[in-house]
Amino acid sequence: MDDMTLIPEHATTQGTLPRRTFAIISHPDAGKTTLTEKLLLFGGAIHEAGMVKARRERRNTRSDWMAIERQRGISVTSSVMTFTWHDVVFNLLDTPGHQDFSEDTYRTLTAVDAAVMVIDAARGIEAQTLKLFEVCRLRDIPIITFINKIDREGQDPFTLLDEIASTLALDVCPMVWPIGMGGLFRGCWNIAEHRPIGRVSPEGEVFAPVTVPPEQMAEVQDAIELTGAYPAFDETAFRAGHLTPVLFGSALKDYGVVELLAMLSQFAPAPTTQRAEPHPVAASDPSVTGFVFKVQANMDPNHRDRIAFTRICSGRFQRGMKLFHVRAGKTMAIQAPIFFFARDRSLAEEAWPGDIIGIPNHGSLRVGDTLTEGEPLRFTGIPSFAPEILRRIILADPMRAKQLRRALEDLAEEGVAQIFRPMLGADWIVGVVGALQLDVLAARIDTEYKIPIRFEASPYTTARWITSTDPKRLKDFIDANQSTMGLDRDDSPVFLARDTWSLRYAQERAPEIHFSATHETS
Ligand code: GDP
Numbered sequence: 001m002d003d004m005t006l007i008p009e010h011a012t013t014q015g016t017l018p019r020r021t022f023a024i025i026s027h028p029d030a031g032k033t034t035l036t037e038k039l040l041l042f043g044g045a046i047h048e049a050g051m052v053k054a055r056r057e058r059r060n061t062r063s064d065w066m067a068i069e070r071q072r073g074i075s076v077t078s079s080v081m082t083f084t085w086h087d088v089v090f091n092l093l094d095t096p097g098h099q100d101f102s103e104d105t106y107r108t109l110t111a112v113d114a115a116v117m118v119i120d121a122a123r124g125i126e127a128q129t130l131k132l133f134e135v136c137r138l139r140d141i142p143i144i145t146f147i148n149k150i151d152r153e154g155q156d157p158f159t160l161l162d163e164i165a166s167t168l169a170l171d172v173c174p175m176v177w178p179i180g181m182g183g184l185f186r187g188c189w190n191i192a193e194h195r196p197i198g199r200v201s202p203e204g205e206v207f208a209p210v211t212v213p214p215e216q217m218a219e220v221q222d223a224i225e226l227t228g229a230y231p232a233f234d235e236t237a238f239r240a241g242h243l244t245p246v247l248f249g250s251a252l253k254d255y256g257v258v259e260l261l262a263m264l265s266q267f268a269p270a271p272t273t274q275r276a277e278p279h280p281v282a283a284s285d286p287s288v289t290g291f292v293f294k295v296q297a298n299m300d301p302n303h304r305d306r307i308a309f310t311r312i313c314s315g316r317f318q319r320g321m322k323l324f325h326v327r328a329g330k331t332m333a334i335q336a337p338i339f340f341f342a343r344d345r346s347l348a349e350e351a352w353p354g355d356i357i358g359i360p361n362h363g364s365l366r367v368g369d370t371l372t373e374g375e376p377l378r379f380t381g382i383p384s385f386a387p388e389i390l391r392r393i394i395l396a397d398p399m400r401a402k403q404l405r406r407a408l409e410d411l412a413e414e415g416v417a418q419i420f421r422p423m424l425g426a427d428w429i430v431g432v433v434g435a436l437q438l439d440v441l442a443a444r445i446d447t448e449y450k451i452p453i454r455f456e457a458s459p460y461t462t463a464r465w466i467t468s469t470d471p472k473r474l475k476d477f478i479d480a481n482q483s484t485m486g487l488d489r490d491d492s493p494v495f496l497a498r499d500t501w502s503l504r505y506a507q508e509r510a511p512e513i514h515f516s517a518t519h520e521t522s
Contacts, residue, residue, distance in 0.1 A: 110293050137241060340356065
């Protein structure tokens, strides 16, 4: 790893500080990158604006398949950024910002305890915000809303609040109010503390609040009085994901950023209890546990090693520890775990619940895998999703079937695509949730494995994992439907449906078979 630097102080001074592990969800262009950058600046993790983008660009030049990301100006992969502010360690998990829902995004959200939803004041809730919000709701992740770009002309604040409340069926509680927007923008008002908020620069300079003409101030006061109609801030409702505190701000002009950090410090949950079988795992449990929520191939396409992004859920992890890889039934020594900072990585000497470490490996760790100190636990709730696009892979050179299989298995392990082997016929079927995943898959098979392939339409449009309490009935169903059956990479049977009509028909004819659109490996 070329930019690896050893920063041992991190381990020794930060171990006991509280953790806040969160993600930012937004529609492209709402200001996620700008806000991320400001948070990192305030946290002292970077020193000049423009570094987050610069890092992305630098990263892109390292591997060819990232060219897709560059061409489309989007971020395909997610990463982790750690920074400290007022004695709290923040682990910010970057979610891909592109329009296609990808499994990667969902899985990243399985590893956070809270989310910040960034909304463009002029545009309100957009498609991608809504999708990501729904994922947060599935897991009851508490959300802080940041309505950005109030220094520009935007929609009326009440319209925005009502839109959030009605579209997301969520109580809204404005905490910071804009003093004017666009040309009339003068700053913000802290509603609870009854005071104007001046701009605070990332370097800590506090600028005096701008004087507001009395007429405008009267209007703002009237509006704030009307906000009394919204429910008061309630920490329990927030923690349960039923209420979102709302801040109006400008990431670009440094308004509302400090308030956002303060809200995260004060109210966002500390590392929470994680669902697992046979019992949930509390962050306070003394023995080390963690789960892999993302696997990423090394940026260097010449090396096939990969990094398993692992959330520590309990215990105090120390470098060199031997952890039990529950699915494989094997113990592995974690010799070179990695911490991620804004720009650098370092060896992780120690990690605490809520922290994310990267574990280099050669394919042994998969998304969803659990690591423990020996207990056969399994973290749950990290599913695969039924693909919405299915394609047949045609290999130009039949002699390379074995290499293709290897490549597909590797990429499936990373979650780039799902792979299915039809019971009849020889060609692999790949399934993806968003069309962009197909481009990534094709580009990576080409640049990393140098195997010429093309996609062809497949007769199937969706897939369902099938199970039954009665093994004989399951077998009969599979035998009777061989032409539309396949196996996933774990050999779990999958019904490949030609269209929704045939799926419904099969379901009606076989009520003893359970068809599932999500699947968790055990
Ligand atoms: P992302 O796609 O969500 O990461 O959005 P970016 O952070 O890249 O921002 C998209 C555009 O909006 C950029 O041109 C930013 O400079 C601009 N922008 C972001 N935040 C603000 C803001 O608070 N005010 C204004 N006026 N522009 C902003």
